[in-house]
Amino acid sequence: MTVVSSQTDTEALTLTFVADFDASVQRVWRLWQDPRQLERWWGPPTWPATFERHDFVPGGRSNYFMTGPEGEKGAGWWVTTLIEPPHRLEFEDGFADENGDPVAQMGSVRAVVTLDEAGGRTRMTMVSTFESLDQLQKMTEMGMEEGMRQALGQIDTLLAEDVSA
Amino acid sequence: MDRIFQALADATRRDIVVRVAQREQSVTALAASYAMSFAAVQKHVAVLERASLVVKERRGREQIVHGNLETVRRAARLLEHYEEVWRFRAQSISDILREDPNEPGNEQDREGEKS
Numbered sequence: 001m002t003v004v005s006s007q008t009d010t011e012a013l014t015l016t017f018v019a020d021f022d023a024s025v026q027r028v029w030r031l032w033q034d035p036r037q038l039e040r041w042w043g044p045p046t047w048p049a050t051f052e053r054h055d056f057v058p059g060g061r062s063n064y065f066m067t068g069p070e071g072e073k074g075a076g077w078w079v080t081t082l083i084e085p086p087h088r089l090e091f092e093d094g095f096a097d098e099n100g101d102p103v104a105q106m107g108s109v110r111a112v113v114t115l116d117e118a119g120g121r122t123r124m125t126m127v128s129t130f131e132s133l134d135q136l137q138k139m140t141e142m143g144m145e146e147g148m149r150q151a152l153g154q155i156d157t158l159l160a161e162d163v164s165a
Numbered sequence: 166m167d168r169i170f171q172a173l174a175d176a177t178r179r180d181i182v183v184r185v186a187q188r189e190q191s192v193t194a195l196a197a198s199y200a201m202s203f204a205a206v207q208k209h210v211a212v213l214e215r216a217s218l219v220v221k222e223r224r225g226r227e228q229i230v231h232g233n234l235e236t237v238r239r240a241a242r243l244l245e246h247y248e249e250v251w252r253f254r255a256q257s258i259s260d261i262l263r264e265d266p267n268e269p270g271n272e273q274d275r276e277g278e279k280s
Binding site for chain 1: 172217237239241243244245246247248250251252253254255256257258260261262263266268
């Protein structure tokens with residue numbers, strides 16, 4: 001895997017992330033299509049994701065939750081807006097409440113993913129667009145909060161190991 | 166870029182940028198600093214706003230103007246965090262591809278790629 005480029009546009013509030021993978025376009029597409037594979041990489045390593053629903057069709061809903069080291073749960077949703085297998089995928093991604101319903105005030109991130117064959121590898125281009133700076137801030141804080149809990153969880157684990165040693 | 170240069174071509178506007186970069190101010194307070202009408206100052210602020218050099222927000226009855234540099238930096242910081250998330254994801258994808266290069270269904274894929 002090579003991260004080809006990563007660009008942020010502070011006015012348009014976008015992140016454009018480009019990476020090459022040593023696999024066919026079809027293979028990489030299935031990492032998005034198959035919920036069992038998707039959940040192996042969507043969440044941070046210590047916050048694995050579980051997709052309870054993944055309607056990978058235009059207009060389809062996906063529901064997932066991520067489980068933290070302490071068993072805490074953070075839920076999210078997708079609405080897939082466009083699918084052109086195996087090259088293009090567009091979806092909205094947002095935070096969900098404990099019932100899996102979108103948390104309206106958090107808004108959503110619009111993601112456009114394209115997969116292209118590039119010299120025997122697959123180039124994945126992902127463009128995320130945020131609604132506003134405030135929304136970006138809120139979403140990051142929520143993510144950071146999880147990151148913080150994650151770090152604290154790891155410290156807890158280390159301390160627990162130390163005690164038993 | 167043109168917009169930025171145009172916006173900064175005027176001495177009053179340059180002064181406004183410097184003032185609000187140091188401390189946010191209401192349009193009323195700014196207007197009191199210059200020998201021109203409130204409307205004229207408001208127009209200058211609008212030009213700066215279009216060039217994204219300042220941000221104007223309504224607070225009660227006042228319009229507060231502040232420098233946008235901070236906003237740009239804030240956006241950059243937040244987007245960098247999000248970028249970090251994607252670096253992790255790309256790494257995980259790569260790990261999966263190495264572990265399962267030929268998961269079931271690959272034969273179908275090759276056909277799919279031809280079409």
